Amino acid sequence: MTQNNFLTKTLNDTVMTRRSFLKWSAAIGGTAALAGGVDFGLKAIEGAAAAGEEQTLTVGCYHNCGGRCILATKVKDGTILRIVPDPTPASEETDEVPRAIPCVRGRSQTRRVYAPDRLKYPLKRVGKRGEGKFERISWEEALDTIASEMTRIKETYGNEAFYFNYAWGVTWTGPDGSSIIQRMLNLNGGYVGYYGTYSEAAYGVAMPYILGGYAGNSADDVVNSKLVLLLGDNSLVTRAGGDNGGYWYMKAAEKGTKFIVVDPILTDTVAATQGEWVPINPGTDVALIAAMAYVMVKEDLYDKEFMATHASGFTEDTLPEGAPRNASYMAYLMGKGYDKVEKTPEWASTITGISAERITNLAREVASVKPCAIIQCWGPQRRAYGEQFVRAVPVLAAMTGNIGIHGGNTGQLPGGGYCPMGGIPVPPNPVQVSIPCFMWPDFVTRGTEMTVEKDYIRGASTGWSANAGDTTTAQQNKDLRLKSNMKFMWNHGGNCIINQHADVNNTRRILEDDSKLEFIVTVEVGSTPSTMYSDIVLPGTTGFEVDNIITGEGHGIKGNHAWALFNHKVIEPMFEAKDDVWIAEQLANRLGFGDEFREGHNTREDWLRDMVAGAQASVPDFPSLEEFKEKGFFKLQGGKPFVAFEGFRADPVANPLSTLSGKIEIYSPILANLKNEEIPPIPTYIPEWEGVSDPLREKYPLMMMTTHFVARSHSTFETVDVLQEAHPQCFWINTLDAKKRGIKNGDMVKVYNDRGIVHIPAYVTTRVRPGVTNMPQGAHFTPNADGVDTRGCGNTLTNYRPTPMAKGFTAHTNLVQVEKL
């Protein structure tokens, strides 16, 4: 089949599977009215550029895996032929600056662009919300409706009824993306912002209390490590392509670095680095760390001098003034702390499921092999008491003296460089109040009752950064209140309305009542469970249909260099898809502030040129827009791998951390002040609800995690057929647990708890700890007539119960029962 045939076929399929958008509604029992043909797509193809000539153009992979890998596409006659990797010639690749070869997801992009479930035209909800009945409308009508609803809601409830939802479908791209919409919303009088992330809420909030903020050696520094201890880090899947963590871990393994991976799953990271697997009971890492610290103390294996000069609260004599006696970490370890329990390997063994002997050996090895990079990732903090884990890991890094040296690390995630690029300017938000991003359903149901002290609502959002969720600073106005419940939501390339948020069935109930949250706008490329709950759905362009500039963050886990990428428009927008700049500008025009919105940017290129100017201001040899576009990318080399806290290590007084004491604050006086048992001043093991020792296990015996999956970036790529084929969605269960239930590999099973039911094929494996299961997150919630999810959406079963301090998602802490279907 030629590529052209492939395309025509996909388009034909598109017509036929137009109904797939409506399958969901059909399942619920509604019928749908969706008029129209497909002539738009065909027209787009006819009108495409450069007939006959094959071109190779760079595009970026801009999803929230964080990777920003460099893709190129072969295009001909306005049709994508295929994806090829980073066009840097292989001969120019060096160990320091590798080519950014995309992962399996990036590889499949063509099928996302030409997906049968692409949204084709603006849609308006006609049935009850969630019922899935939509009608095709014109862009004119869609934009008019949104503008008039915005005006009505602003007049009725004020700007504090507006919310811009957490969403990562188009980010770190420009000029499209969140910023351009936020610019428009702010010119309209603003909206309630959010702070923190679904990803690393606990990390973002808790880390500053021990290390003052984010700092890790760059990922390429692991090649200098003799030993790497990973805790809940599956970078071979979650930082897979380009020059992200996964790449550097493999480089290190190749050079002989030994990996030890603490994870309930024998992940691809364990397998690929051929590391030692320490299969731990979920939610118990803090106990493991305490016991390792105990062994190091008992056997005198830790860096006493470093701890004396660089840490506070490790021992009694370094406790800050005013701290009670026996409040130090040492007291906690030695059984003199609040619980009077010695943190022996035997103690930890019963909790973690790891033998005392293994714990002891692990402690000895980690303490003696130098340099050792101790790295935590975000899985274990997306749990009931995530904050404790976040602050426990750096203690090990400090005790072993691995902070501030090559091949060591701070106990945080590795850091990494990114290319500074001008962004779309967002004028200040007139609404000076924000909520923890995960708590938005509460904003809908009881926004005006939310408080600073209980719900951690805050002043202006600082977005995503260290201290982003600092809920304790003195200047917080304790009387801060939201003036309205949420009435308007803009969901921009996000699936957190339904799919990606905890407890789907709970969220559905809240949203089905459209007298509460009155109006939801979603901009999407495909049909998702969230579009089903929207009132207006706008078809957005994919990156392949519009010029963009992509910069990266790589979730911090990158080598010490970075790039900016020119993302070419390689095909005409499919169907009636429109880009974000156009959408925002059209609304600005209707709302009467078009000129302020444009601020002299009359074309898309004007915005692009602005971004380039921003980069040129900080990187002198950054090329002109024309050169940049021609080459497709600009790589910035950072030289040697970066070492975090080098200065602090050398002289902690001259180069203090940004903690209160300037030291590694193992005992935090600020947290002590909270006097909250769930937020203790030292990193403490707190048994989880729905965790290993919860009595609820009698009813729901299996712990269930919902990890990030190789075949998707969250729910993005979910409907890509070649990825579904390569990595089928399935439920991981240990062979012994499966045997007890008569389940064989590939059998359909029913997974359930009080919150929902899922039908899904079982993956019966020795690669997961007995008692632990996993339902990779991101599959589209697809209920049948009985409300049973038939696709394997983990959030059918997760709990809308946030972490104590960051109010973060506890996605991995769940109990379930499983039966063979």
Next chain:
Amino acid sequence: MDTREWALLLFTILGQAAAGLMIVLMIVRTYIAGKADSALADRLTDRSLYMVVPMMALALFASLFHLGSPLHIVRAVPNIGSSWVSREVVIAVVFVAFAALYTFMQWRKTGGEGLRVVVGWIAAIMAAALVYAMGMVYMISTQPSWNTFATPVTFIVGSLLLGVLGMAVGLVAGYTANGNKNEGKATGLFQTILQGLAMTAIVLLGIEFLVLPIYMAYLASQGGAAMQSLGMMFTSYGTVLFFRLFILFAGAGVLAAYLYRNASVAEKEKTLATLTYSAFALALVGEALGRFLFYATHYRIGV
């Protein structure tokens, strides 16, 4: 099993039945040749002959459903030097051509008796070659459940069994159609031939009964993919295996034995007819089940 394998099942079973019939027919004719005139021989055997070509045509037609591009079948000719599939295709076509020619000549009684016998024998030899080629097709080194002596042996034995019982069907039909006009000579010949056929069927069934356990023991001894096949025969397809054995031995076998005992009782024409037709039908079903197992339980070495 998918459509394509069903097509193969029909092709091999019908093809082997036709081939077996052709061979048995020529043997029977040779036997008759010294004992009666050709008119009687024709009367006793022509009905069997008329079954050959339709069966084979049906077989070939079915085989097309196995191919992805049946219209390209001619392309299979050139590789006759190396491929058993090519040989199978070519031999099948030659066989059906000669069988058709022979049938036509018998029907019109043209071409002279001597020539007819020669043409008939060419068809029979082609039939034998076809059965052999069919077996060889499955002698693929990476298919241990196929790549054994049992494949050609069961193909040959199965083919002869269907041929023998098919012959009996034609014989009985030809004999009974003549009503009471059968003279003593005809009756005598009819009875000896029928008895001979019934006896042969029992012997052939015996061979099958012998081959099966040896085959299974062989598979068990091979381990790996062979063992997988064996496992499937007893687990997923255990019932089929049971029915196959039951139908073939308790069904066809017992009927053949009855046939043998009753063949000489001339008055029982009706019973004879019922016995013969049932035995053939059961053998056909039994063999088809066997072939189903053959296709359903093959397990390739590798991934």
Next chain:
Amino acid sequence: MAKQLAFSIDLNKCSGCKACQVACKDKSSLPIGVRWRRVFQYEGGEWLNQNGQMVPSNVYAYSVSSACMHCVKPICMEVCPTSAISKRDDGIVLINADMCIGCRYCSWACPYGAPQFNEEQNVMTKCDMCFDLVDKGERPACVESCPYRAMDFGPLDELQAKYGTFADPAPLPDASITQPAVVYLPNKVTKSSGNADGRLMNLEEL
């Protein structure tokens, strides 16, 4: 006579991501169900109860990426009734779609499951070693796609000189059957063909 071309895969560098499989499907527009390159997930070991504690015993897992091996002794070619399957001078084994009658004997014979039937075109298809790219001096799409650079491509003897001659990790068949033009570099846990205690895990292969 050109040299026999071959793949090599370093199992020390393979994460089982299947970028190679998807890159191949992207390059050749393969429909669902046809996977010219497949990645087998293989695992073994068990969990034991030791004094009330569950401990893994020799639990291991690895992945084996495999496509048509462009064998030195291509059994597919031997059994093909037409001359649809041919082996080029450089060893690339190709199926000529115009010659194929779709009889499937090659797929019954090939121990690598390489020939796969394309229901849309009604012919047998398989990895063509991206000969169009190779003829232009480029490397096959799958080889280029591996994020961890686990794959290499070149003349078999050169790859063997570089990486050794191991060609049959479990769950692949014994290399003596068809003499595949491939080199695998085993990792610490790789088992050899015929290993009985491991399991092929891929749900899509069930």
